[in-house]
Amino acid sequence: MSYQTPRGTYDILPEETADWQRMEEIIREVCRLYRYSEIRTPIFEDTSVFKRENDSSDMVNKEMYTFAMGHDSYTLRPEGTAGVIRAFDQHKFYGSMEMPAKLYYMGPMFRHERPQKGRQRQFTQFGVENIGVSSPEIDAETIALGCSILRRMEISSIRVCINTLGDDSSRAAYRTALKEYFTPHIDCLCPDCHRRLEQNPLRILDCKADADNPVLKGAPSLADYLNEESRTYFERVLKALDDLGIAYEIDDRLVRGLDYYTHTVFEVKSTRPDSGAQATVFAGGRYDHLVEYFGGPQMSGMGFAIGLERLLNLAKDEGWKSQSASCARVYVIGLGNVGSAPLRIAEELRGCGISAEVNLIPRSLKAQFKSADRSGADVIVIAGESELAEGKVNVKDRKANEQTAVRLEDLSSRIKEILSK
Ligand code: ATP
Ligand code: MG
Numbered sequence: 001m002s003y004q005t006p007r008g009t010y011d012i013l014p015e016e017t018a019d020w021q022r023m024e025e026i027i028r029e030v031c032r033l034y035r036y037s038e039i040r041t042p043i044f045e046d047t048s049v050f051k052r053e054n055d056s057s058d059m060v061n062k063e064m065y066t067f068a069m070g071h072d073s074y075t076l077r078p079e080g081t082a083g084v085i086r087a088f089d090q091h092k093f094y095g096s097m098e099m100p101a102k103l104y105y106m107g108p109m110f111r112h113e114r115p116q117k118g119r120q121r122q123f124t125q126f127g128v129e130n131i132g133v134s135s136p137e138i139d140a141e142t143i144a145l146g147c148s149i150l151r152r153m154e155i156s157s158i159r160v161c162i163n164t165l166g167d168d169s170s171r172a173a174y175r176t177a178l179k180e181y182f183t184p185h186i187d188c189l190c191p192d193c194h195r196r197l198e199q200n201p202l203r204i205l206d207c208k209a210d211a212d213n214p215v216l217k218g219a220p221s222l223a224d225y226l227n228e229e230s231r232t233y234f235e236r237v238l239k240a241l242d243d244l245g246i247a248y249e250i251d252d253r254l255v256r257g258l259d260y261y262t263h264t265v266f267e268v269k270s271t272r273p274d275s276g277a278q279a280t281v282f283a284g285g286r287y288d289h290l291v292e293y294f295g296g297p298q299m300s301g302m303g304f305a306i307g308l309e310r311l312l313n314l315a316k317d318e319g320w321k322s323q324s325a326s327c328a329r330v331y332v333i334g335l336g337n338v339g340s341a342p343l344r345i346a347e348e349l350r351g352c353g354i355s356a357e358v359n360l361i362p363r364s365l366k367a368q369f370k371s372a373d374r375s376g377a378d379v380i381v382i383a384g385e386s387e388l389a390e391g392k393v394n395v396k397d398r399k400a401n402e403q404t405a406v407r408l409e410d411l412s413s414r415i416k417e418i419l420s421k
Helices: 014-033 058-062 081-090 136-152 168-188 191-199 201-206 228-243 308-317 341-351 365-375 385-389 408-419
Strands: 044-046 066-069 072-076 101-110 122-131 158-164 261-270 280-287 301-307 330-335 356-358 379-384 392-397 402-407
Touching (some): 014 122, 014 136, 014 308, 044 081, 081 301, 122 136, 122 308, 136 280, 158 228, 168 191, 168 201, 228 261, 280 308, 301 308, 330 341, 330 365, 341 356, 341 379, 341 408, 379 385, 385 392, 392 408, 402 408
Parallel strands (some): 330 379
Antiparallel strands (some): 044 072, 066 072, 101 122, 158 261, 261 280, 379 392, 392 402
16 A cells, blocks of 8 residues: 555655745745734634634635544634634733734645645645734735735736725625625526525625626626725725835725625736636735634734745746755765764864764765765865874865865864855
């Protein structure tokens, strides 16, 4: 029997981890610049954290990995926001943190979806949440943070699509209008949309099966149901984006896959023709009721999540390279009966911040040199019996193809000199 990763999951192999680490560094650096702090929440939560009353999203209804332990029901997190807000309330950050609280997270998420390129069952999200203040300028800054990450990953072929869902009363008016419009057309809609019509008709606009259904195209537009306050809020978001030089398109059919959004919602998509199912790199919006749901005061939040597999794929498609040096810079080999001297020398070099690999396998000098070559080391240190007796080793500068004897106490400075050339 041979074992494989479960469908929709994958291994990140050693040759790929350098790219992942560099991407994660870029993200952390941008978060630092925008003054967001990391929060790490559990990978599973009580199911009720994700499955909230009346939630009509596919993610909650069809895609969750839920399991029972004794009398308790748990769910592997399908997204990051709910856990962050649960923590925000649990630790009463609303009483202790400067508002808006600015938090970010990065880690695996789980959704039982049909696997395809850019769509896995375990995938990685980075996301931010700022909580406590509702302002159009904060919405714009949040979008700018995400765009800044894309820019640093050298991704330029993107489109920012934005919409507003308005406040509660605008949305309620729109929901009624949609229900009136869709009810006579119910037979033309997919079975899931029958449920959506009852639970949340806005969801129908986000249906993947009905995406090209002409009935959807004729549906009323939310823009016609926005009250004055919601309209002004949205105009200010757009103005701030203009001021920041962020180009966007208004998409009045954009409703997003989760039920908790209010006011601003957005999706950032790749415009590369080959991006297919993974076109949306990141997406998010404002939410007004989550903090209350988990037991905190009425407070608004705004956030987004980036799918890191998609981000990395797009970056690579656009030619991004992580440029991180992964090979050892020094390789130490022993010659003759030198015991653990090579190991000790390597340890001392590492102590001086020099990356070193050491031959620990009994083998011929020729085989050791071959292994040193394969390691890609810049410098080879040869610890020979007679040289060691005089407190010296031989140092080979591979690029210059020069070999010199160096006193042990000068070794690290000599190597640093070679490496800095
Ligand atoms: P989609 O419409 O592609 O299903 P979504 O609306 O379900 O996306 P969100 O919940 O907003 O996605 O998650 C934000 C980002 O996380 C997405 O834009 C995407 O980059 C990534 N993402 C979501 N689901 C998956 C998945 N199954 N595999 C890989 N990445 C994913
Ligand atoms: Mg989805």
